[in-house]
Amino acid sequence: MLPVADARARILAALVPTAAETVALPEAAGRVLARPVVARLTQPPSDVSAMDGYALRAADAVEGATLAVIGAAPAGRPFAGLVGPGQAVRIFTGGVIPQGADAVLIQEDATPGEGTVRVNEAAREGRHIRRRGLDFAEGETVLPAGRRLTPRDIGLAAASDNPWLAVHRRPRIGILATGDEIALPGDPIPAGGIVSSNAHALAAMIRGAGGDPVVLPIARDDARAIAEVAGTAHAFDLLVTTGGASVGEHDLVQKALGAEGFELGFWQIAMRPGKPLIWGRLGRTPVLGLPGNPVSALVCGVLFLLPAIARMGGLPGDAPPTRRVRLAVPLAANDKRADHLRASLSTDAEGRLVATPAPVQDSSMIATLARADALILRAPHAPALEAGAEAEAIVLADLGV
Amino acid sequence: MLPVADARARILAALVPTAAETVALPEAAGRVLARPVVARLTQPPSDVSAMDGYALRAADAVEGATLAVIGAAPAGRPFAGLVGPGQAVRIFTGGVIPQGADAVLIQEDATPGEGTVRVNEAAREGRHIRRRGLDFAEGETVLPAGRRLTPRDIGLAAASDNPWLAVHRRPRIGILATGDEIALPGDPIPAGGIVSSNAHALAAMIRGAGGDPVVLPIARDDARAIAEVAGTAHAFDLLVTTGGASVGEHDLVQKALGAEGFELGFWQIAMRPGKPLIWGRLGRTPVLGLPGNPVSALVCGVLFLLPAIARMGGLPGDAPPTRRVRLAVPLAANDKRADHLRASLSTDAEGRLVATPAPVQDSSMIATLARADALILRAPHAPALEAGAEAEAIVLADLGV
Numbered sequence: 001m002l003p004v005a006d007a008r009a010r011i012l013a014a015l016v017p018t019a020a021e022t023v024a025l026p027e028a029a030g031r032v033l034a035r036p037v038v039a040r041l042t043q044p045p046s047d048v049s050a051m052d053g054y055a056l057r058a059a060d061a062v063e064g065a066t067l068a069v070i071g072a073a074p075a076g077r078p079f080a081g082l083v084g085p086g087q088a089v090r091i092f093t094g095g096v097i098p099q100g101a102d103a104v105l106i107q108e109d110a111t112p113g114e115g116t117v118r119v120n121e122a123a124r125e126g127r128h129i130r131r132r133g134l135d136f137a138e139g140e141t142v143l144p145a146g147r148r149l150t151p152r153d154i155g156l157a158a159a160s161d162n163p164w165l166a167v168h169r170r171p172r173i174g175i176l177a178t179g180d181e182i183a184l185p186g187d188p189i190p191a192g193g194i195v196s197s198n199a200h201a202l203a204a205m206i207r208g209a210g211g212d213p214v215v216l217p218i219a220r221d222d223a224r225a226i227a228e229v230a231g232t233a234h235a236f237d238l239l240v241t242t243g244g245a246s247v248g249e250h251d252l253v254q255k256a257l258g259a260e261g262f263e264l265g266f267w268q269i270a271m272r273p274g275k276p277l278i279w280g281r282l283g284r285t286p287v288l289g290l291p292g293n294p295v296s297a298l299v300c301g302v303l304f305l306l307p308a309i310a311r312m313g314g315l316p317g318d319a320p321p322t323r324r325v326r327l328a329v330p331l332a333a334n335d336k337r338a339d340h341l342r343a344s345l346s347t348d349a350e351g352r353l354v355a356t357p358a359p360v361q362d363s364s365m366i367a368t369l370a371r372a373d374a375l376i377l378r379a380p381h382a383p384a385l386e387a388g389a390e391a392e393a394i395v396l397a398d399l400g401v
Numbered sequence: 402m403l404p405v406a407d408a409r410a411r412i413l414a415a416l417v418p419t420a421a422e423t424v425a426l427p428e429a430a431g432r433v434l435a436r437p438v439v440a441r442l443t444q445p446p447s448d449v450s451a452m453d454g455y456a457l458r459a460a461d462a463v464e465g466a467t468l469a470v471i472g473a474a475p476a477g478r479p480f481a482g483l484v485g486p487g488q489a490v491r492i493f494t495g496g497v498i499p500q501g502a503d504a505v506l507i508q509e510d511a512t513p514g515e516g517t518v519r520v521n522e523a524a525r526e527g528r529h530i531r532r533r534g535l536d537f538a539e540g541e542t543v544l545p546a547g548r549r550l551t552p553r554d555i556g557l558a559a560a561s562d563n564p565w566l567a568v569h570r571r572p573r574i575g576i577l578a579t580g581d582e583i584a585l586p587g588d589p590i591p592a593g594g595i596v597s598s599n600a601h602a603l604a605a606m607i608r609g610a611g612g613d614p615v616v617l618p619i620a621r622d623d624a625r626a627i628a629e630v631a632g633t634a635h636a637f638d639l640l641v642t643t644g645g646a647s648v649g650e651h652d653l654v655q656k657a658l659g660a661e662g663f664e665l666g667f668w669q670i671a672m673r674p675g676k677p678l679i680w681g682r683l684g685r686t687p688v689l690g691l692p693g694n695p696v697s698a699l700v701c702g703v704l705f706l707l708p709a710i711a712r713m714g715g716l717p718g719d720a721p722p723t724r725r726v727r728l729a730v731p732l733a734a735n736d737k738r739a740d741h742l743r744a745s746l747s748t749d750a751e752g753r754l755v756a757t758p759a760p761v762q763d764s765s766m767i768a769t770l771a772r773a774d775a776l777i778l779r780a781p782h783a784p785a786l787e788a789g790a791e792a793e794a795i796v797l798a799d800l801g802v
Contacts, residue, residue: 025586026616029605043767046593050763074622076582078593093694094582094765096593134761136768143771151609151802155602155695156771159595163587181477181495185426186564192447192479192497194560201556204430208552215427221475293494294556324752351725362451364495365536366444367543370557398799401552 001270003380004303004338008319010265011279011304014286017314018169018237029154030210031167032314037143039160043135047097049073051128054110054117055101056088061123066116073098088117097129104128136160146314148210168314170212174236175199176229178243178253179292180221197366198242198290198297205301208400209309226256233260233285237312240305241278243292253289257282270380271338273363274300294366299340299375302394302401320399322377322392328356331378331385339378342368343393355393372396402671404781405704405739409720411666412680412705415687418715419570419638430555431611432568433715438544440561444536447479448498452529455511455518456480456502457489462524467517474499489518498530505529537561547715549611569715571613575637576600577630579644579654580693581622598767599643599691599698606702609801610710627657634661634686638713641706642679644693654690658683671781672739674764675701695767700741700776703795703802721800723778723793728786729757735783743773744794756794773797 002010020034049055060067067088073079075094083089083100091097091104102125109121136142142160143153149165157165182196183189196218203213214236219225233239241253254264257280265279267289274296278289288305290297302320311317325345343355355376358368374393385391403411421435450456461468468489474480476495484490484501492498492505503526510522537543543561544554550566558566583597584590597619604614615637620626634640642654655665658681666680668690675697679690689706691698703721712718727749732742744756756777759769775794786792 026601026604029609041590041596043595044765045590045595048593050765074582075580076591076594076622094595130763130765134763135766142768150771150797151602151605152699152767152771152773152797154605155598155699156767158586158601159598159695159767161586161590161596163585179476181475184564185559185562189442189446189562190477192449193477194444194446194495195442195562197556197560200427200559201552203427204552204555208430221477294560298553298556360535362531362535364445364451364531366553366557366560367537370544370551370553372553396551396553 020166028165035166049091053106054088055091058103058125171237171312172212223256233282293363295363325353325355333384334378334382341376342372345373421567429566436567450492454507455489456492459504459526572638572713573613624657634683694764696764726754726756734785735779740779742777746774
């Protein structure tokens with residue numbers, strides 16, 4: 001059985017980022033830049049006022065002086081003339097500092113008169129002036145390739161005059177659920193059967209992570225049915241299967257895919273839940289075979305599928321981020337398989353995260369998983385821990401899961 | 402000037418959740434439930450096996466015994482007969498425990514023969530059996546109203562046979578940027594002008610928070626132009642304006658909206674960046690007037706707009722969550738306005754978050770904001786802090802911002 005980190009490294013090594021596409025700025029939030037964003041202008045384009053007030057010569061701005069107001073410079077309407085000695089120009093935030101002026105008297109320190117202004121407090125040279133290029137300069141890379149764009153980045157790309165951005169195409173991921181026992185929600189359920197939950201949960205996870213999920217029709221536990229759907233694998237950047245991955249006689253997925261030219265990379269991971277994971281390739285399309293148990297499928301999704309989507313989407317695809325938590329209860333020593341305990345989180349009086357594992361950790365219990373906030377990580381052979389001890393946990397909300 | 406928390410409380414008090422709409426399960430991820438999700442079936446529907454192995458009578462499962470294998474019970478194909486003394490049924494994970502059996506011998510502890518199986522290790526009654534209803538029971542509320550649906554919740558709603566969900570409609574939010582000096586990205590820029598960045602950054606923030614943003618054409622600094630666009634406010638659950646909110650003569654938004662029946666709630670918040678915030682109502686539509694400075698607009702967006710979207714979308718709309726950080730550098734005592742310092746985050750050797758404020762905190766610098774990871778919160782009149790001291794910070798990635 002392969003350790004979790006080795007399995008993830010082998011998956012990531014087999015994947016490449018999708019090619020670039022051009023999208024309009026408003027569509028680019030959450031996407032990953034395939035090319036850097038370069039400023040097409042200098043911001044601010046001139047020295048501008050940081051406040052509402054009066055542009056003047058610092059030498060004139062002595063307390064008690066009265067200056068002639070010779071014009072106005074609102075943002076976007078520069079004053080064309082020159083500010084001479086004894087003169088001032090009414091200015092507003094973002095207004096261009098007129099020629100001759102070297103200071104801004106803020107309006108809170110001024111008394112306007114009839115065509116004049118009285119200085120109530122001296123203004124210092126350069127004060128309240130934003131220098132040309134304070135924010136960025138033309139030709140400067142304001143956002144590097146490989147960055148996932150935040151709403152703030154969208155603002156920066158806009159401010160630097162970039163209406164189009166080159167981003168990685170969303171990886172398109174086929175999801176194939178298999179099993180005689182599963183039905184779609186609302187459809188008639190076979191005797192002894194259950195409703196399929198993995199495909200749509202995985203689709204939501206994939207969409208949230210920036211992928212483009214395609215839910216395929218459920219394949220019966222029949223090599224021909226599975227092979228038929230697998231024959232469409234070329235349409236995807238990744239094919240994810242769920243179910244049919246464990247050891248029993250009804251584990252048809254490997255066999256069925258074999259007929260379609262499936263090359264097995266590895267299977268079986270030293271982890272719980274989710275030991276029976278398959279990784280391989282069907283023609284040019286990588287295949288990730290997840291277990292059929294809902295909890296196993298989603299935990300394997302967090303550990304392997306999310307990093308895979310990140311890598312295909314142009315990001316590094318690191319291990320999921322963890323946070324340090326305190327244990328509310330003691331934990332027994334772990335066996336040889338890495339464990340991922342579903343836990344709820346609370347905050348103690350010192351503001352630290354406290355994790356309470358669910359009392360039953362059965363891998364079929366999706367209600368327990370839905371109520372969980374975190375997965376407490378237990379390394380293989382980790383020693384027993386007392387209540388109050390620290391552990392690392394994946395906080396599911398951090399991943400949008 | 403109103404304190405930040407009071408302003409937020411007044412905004413939230415004026416908003417109501419949107420009405421419910423019915424969406425198909427795959428569209429419901431990230432949406433907020435308007436009605437609880439009730440299980441339409443019991444899961445598992447019968448006692449089922451948790452492992453691949455053999456269903457048998459515990460009394461027969463003594464080490465060395467050989468039992469007759471009388472059939473098979475894969476998941477979804479229950480065995481119709483009765484397991485009698487000395488008999489076993491081949492079973493797979495999720496398969497229904499046949500009548501008469503009360504234990505599962507896992508295949509790792511069994512040696513299959515010709516129509517027989519040898520017991521290599523005794524099986525305990527009830528072991529490896531998932532009891533009917535272990536996950537949830539028909540009629541049980543599996544997801545409460547008011548919950549924002551995670552991918553795991555989508556799985557749970559599917560498993561409990563709910564193909565349609567009632568969720569709050571996405572609040573539709575109009576965004577009106579004003580100013581003579583601003584142009585859309587790629588458009589000709591007026592002399593002394595800049596490219597509009599707020600509208601699209603806010604739109605991305607709104608979409609990420611579950612809202613439905615509508616970017617309106619830029620309105621010139623002209624009461625008629627602003628009033629014309631404001632006349633469409635009835636189409637929105639909230640109208641957000643940006644620019645024209647400060648004290649100067651060119652602050653037309655309030656006046657222009659006044660002609661359309663604008664009722665001012667309050668304006669001016671004791672905060673930095675972003676003092677000049679307007680809250681009011683235009684007919685039945687609430688109006689949030691954000692400052693024009695990009696950093697002020699986005700910080701006010703985090704503090705006021707995100708909670709407003711949450712409230713309209715069916716969530717409580719609490720203050721943004723904070724995390725405890727350590728300061729990399731000392732901070733001076735604060736004045737009477739709550740401050741929000743743009744800062745980068747790193748992790749120290751003990752795994753704690755360390756925040757380093759940007760050296761220049763000018764509210765026009767969107768590049769600094771884009772590079773920031775967090776906003777360090779400084780309460781009004783907060784005392785000076787040493788390097789290494791603790792502070793609260795809003796981690797922008799926690800908000801998808």
